[in-house]
Amino acid sequence: MTVIETPAAAQVAKEATGGAGEPPVSDRLRHERRLGWRLSAPAFVVMILVTAYPLGYALVLSLFKYRLTDPGARKFVGLQNYLTVLTDPIWWSSFVTTAVITLASVAVELVLGFGFAWVMFRILRGRSLVRTAILVPYGIITVVSAFIWRYAFQLDSGFVNQWFGLGDMNWFGDRWSSLFVITLSEIWKTTPFISLLLLAGLVQVPEELLEAARVDGATAWQRLWKVVLPNMKAAIMVAVLFRTLDAWRIFDNPFIMTAGANDTETLSILAYRQNVTLVNLGAGSSVSVLLFLTVVLIAFVFIKGFKTDLSQVRGDR
Amino acid sequence: MDGRRTSHWWTFWGVLILAWAAFPLLWMVSLAFKSPATFRSSSGFWPKEWTWENFQTVFRDELFTSALRNSFGISIIATLLSVIIAMFAAYAIARLDFRGKKLLLSMALAIAMFPQAALVGPLFNMWRGLGIYDTWIGLIIPYLTFALPLSIWTMSAFFRQIPWEMEQAAQVDGATAWQAFRKVIVPLAAPGVFTTAILTFFFCWNEFLLAASLTSTNRARTVPAALSFFTGASQFESPVTAVMAASVVVTIPVVVLVLLFQRRIVAGLTSGAVKG
Numbered sequence: 212m213t214v215i216e217t218p219a220a221a222q223v224a225k226e227a228t229g230g231a232g233e234p235p236v237s238d239r240l241r242h243e244r245r246l247g248w249r250l251s252a253p254a255f256v257v258m259i260l261v262t263a264y265p266l267g268y269a270l271v272l273s274l275f276k277y278r279l280t281d282p283g284a285r286k287f288v289g290l291q292n293y294l295t296v297l298t299d300p301i302w303w304s305s306f307v308t309t310a311v312i313t314l315a316s317v318a319v320e321l322v323l324g325f326g327f328a329w330v331m332f333r334i335l336r337g338r339s340l341v342r343t344a345i346l347v348p349y350g351i352i353t354v355v356s357a358f359i360w361r362y363a364f365q366l367d368s369g370f371v372n373q374w375f376g377l378g379d380m381n382w383f384g385d386r387w388s389s390l391f392v393i394t395l396s397e398i399w400k401t402t403p404f405i406s407l408l409l410l411a412g413l414v415q416v417p418e419e420l421l422e423a424a425r426v427d428g429a430t431a432w433q434r435l436w437k438v439v440l441p442n443m444k445a446a447i448m449v450a451v452l453f454r455t456l457d458a459w460r461i462f463d464n465p466f467i468m469t470a471g472a473n474d475t476e477t478l479s480i481l482a483y484r485q486n487v488t489l490v491n492l493g494a495g496s497s498v499s500v501l502l503f504l505t506v507v508l509i510a511f512v513f514i515k516g517f518k519t520d521l522s523q524v525r526g527d528r
Numbered sequence: 529m530d531g532r533r534t535s536h537w538w539t540f541w542g543v544l545i546l547a548w549a550a551f552p553l554l555w556m557v558s559l560a561f562k563s564p565a566t567f568r569s570s571s572g573f574w575p576k577e578w579t580w581e582n583f584q585t586v587f588r589d590e591l592f593t594s595a596l597r598n599s600f601g602i603s604i605i606a607t608l609l610s611v612i613i614a615m616f617a618a619y620a621i622a623r624l625d626f627r628g629k630k631l632l633l634s635m636a637l638a639i640a641m642f643p644q645a646a647l648v649g650p651l652f653n654m655w656r657g658l659g660i661y662d663t664w665i666g667l668i669i670p671y672l673t674f675a676l677p678l679s680i681w682t683m684s685a686f687f688r689q690i691p692w693e694m695e696q697a698a699q700v701d702g703a704t705a706w707q708a709f710r711k712v713i714v715p716l717a718a719p720g721v722f723t724t725a726i727l728t729f730f731f732c733w734n735e736f737l738l739a740a741s742l743t744s745t746n747r748a749r750t751v752p753a754a755l756s757f758f759t760g761a762s763q764f765e766s767p768v769t770a771v772m773a774a775s776v777v778v779t780i781p782v783v784v785l786v787l788l789f790q791r792r793i794v795a796g797l798t799s800g801a802v803k804g
Contacts (some may be wrong), residue, residue, distance in 0.1 A: 247626030432665030479645035
């Protein structure tokens with residue numbers, strides 16, 4: 212550890228030994244606290260301004276029947292909008308679509324991403340080349356990647372049907388084949404991110420442990436399940452949590468591919484369509500609030516249920 | 529154990545990953561060079577004859593050129609502001625002891641998980657009321673908000689690794705406070721700040737949902753939003769090849785940044801999430 216890392220920590224320690232109860236706050240410490248608040252105030256303000264306030268506003272709007280095209284008819288309806296949304300098959304169809312894309316893409320990406328991480332970990336020649344290549348899908352605009360995949364499968368421009376002898380199959384004419392292409396594009400675009408996180412976890416698995424297991428005669432498969440994976444559990448959980456929430460909010464890919472046709476509308480597209488396209492701000496806001504609640508629920512399940520350790524992510528040790 | 533043979537295997541898998549990453553890009557380039565009149569009949573992978581026509585089309589189109597301008601302007605301004613604001617916060621997190629530290633980090637985490645789609649309705653309404661709907665500033669403000677968590681994490685992870693005591697050491701050796709900061713700390717902090725800027729730029733350059741919701745004309749529409757509304761040179765011509773040409777153009781900056789700063793980007797992406 213560094214010697215003079217935080218002068219305040221030493222100060223606190225010194226004072227803590229001094230007397231019982233609240234240690235007296237020194238000028239130095241008070242100054243440091245004030246400086247800390249001042250330096251982080253702009254970040255606090257910007258982050259709250261654009262999230263907490265609009266979310267509160269959405270909460271209020273969601274209790275009204277309110278259409279921008281007919282502002283005169285604005286009227287308080289209580290929880291009526293929520294009831295309408297939750298009993299509407301469109302909400303549940305979007306919910307299922309979002310869940311299918313999320314589960315499929317996260318599951319495939321986890322396996323594929325681990326494979327990529329393993330290759331990047333073990334490869335001797337061209338490691339930086341592979342890493343560079345993997346960053347391109349990560350950096351590319353999602354809308355662009357969606358167009359690339361759409362045009363590859365689309366009837367008039369695509370090569371997929373020709374290559375696989377599928378004739379006139381219309382991939383975007385049916386819910387499940389559309390979801391297949393959407394998920395494929397999502398997987399291509401976001402596996403790099405998960406694989407880099409997994410690689411960071413992989414390099415932390417102690418090499419001695421692997422060596423010891425090998426000497427004890429463990430097979431490669433046993434070493435993977437008994438040594439490698441348990442030792443990188445934290446990295447896996449963090450990667451899965453982040454990717455799950457990311458996929459749950461999916462918008463760009465399905466919007467470009469189908470714009471929600473054939474029951475491929477995701478929750479984010481539903482919120483967008485109600486609020487921006489239909490300017491149905493009352494019901495739209497209740498969709499927004501419900502979407503927010505689903506995200507909170509997922510995060511809660513991961514953090515409390517699966518005990519995902521986020522202290523590493525947050526950076527407080 | 530044949531180490532040499534396994535090493536060949538890893539190279540083989542590495543080549544497969546390369547192909548996996550490059551294949552869709554090759555398809556994009558191929559389609560961008562196909563003729564808009566005949567791309568349907570030549571439904572093979574590569575064009576029968578290569579043409580620059582699509583690039584001429586998109587650069588003649590005001591929709592695309594203004595989108596390019598908007599994208600660069602908005603992304604660069606939002607990146608600069610976000611990095612500056614995050615720099616103060618990250619310094620406070622890395623160096624100072626204050627109660628808000630945990631709150632700030634938890635809030636950044638919450639915002640990173642926040643569903644942006646839940647905000648488009650209220651923001652759309654508020655921005656129209658404030659008169660900043662369809663303006664640069666109207667996009668820069670929410671971009672700042674959603675880029676800040678990434679910027680704060682990445683930078684505070686970098687700042688933590690800086691041996692700050694060198695500053696005092698330099699002052700003991702007779703440097704003034706300003707000299708110590710400029711000659712010792714700035715060179716140590718610069719790579720982290722720079723990496724953060726690249727990642728933040730990627731985020732802003734990529735963003736689509738807010739751009740599609742909070743803009744309506746060439747005034748502020750960014751590239752992703754413009755692409756999604758692009759209908760082609762005329763309404764009788766398919767936009768497919770032109771969209772791909774535009775895609776090639778906007779992918780070039782990404783590829784250049786990745787090629788130049790591969791190592792830094794990887795370090796930045798993983799530093800915030802998993803600490804060694």
